[in-house]
Amino acid sequence: MSGLDASTPLPTEIKLHQASRVLELAFADGAHFRLSYEFLRVHSPSAEVRGHGPGQETLQTGKRDVAIKEVESVGHYAIRPTFSDGHDSGIYSWDYLHDLGQRHDELWQRYLARLAEAGASRDPA
DSSP states (O other), X not given: OOOOOTTOOOEEEEEEETTTTEEEEEETTSOEEEEEHHHHHHTOOSHHHHTTSTTOOOOOOSOTTOOEEXXXXXXTTEEEEXXXXXXXXXXXXXXXXXXXXXTHHHHHXXXXXXXXXXXXXXXXX
16 A cells, blocks of 8 residues: 555545445545445455455445445545445555546446456345
């Protein structure tokens, strides 16, 4: 996990919208993103989801209705959300959140394609 450096985009606002299940982020560089809880959950930076190397990712299924119960600050560089399915080991750095926001459409389409390939669903079993 990297700390802060001069190029780290810093958030100026972080809001949880529980009804729409969206995390809203505004950054000092002017970027503004709305990331669904489901998107954040399936792209968790945790080892449980990402594995310990390329090709070891675990496809997350049935997360359409996941919620974020709370968000904990990790130093001055990240947040750790606790999801309603119990997942709480993902530490989302400012860099990672900014990258997720910038690459949202590409990452989401890739996720949907992987679900389709696996014959899996976004809906809970």
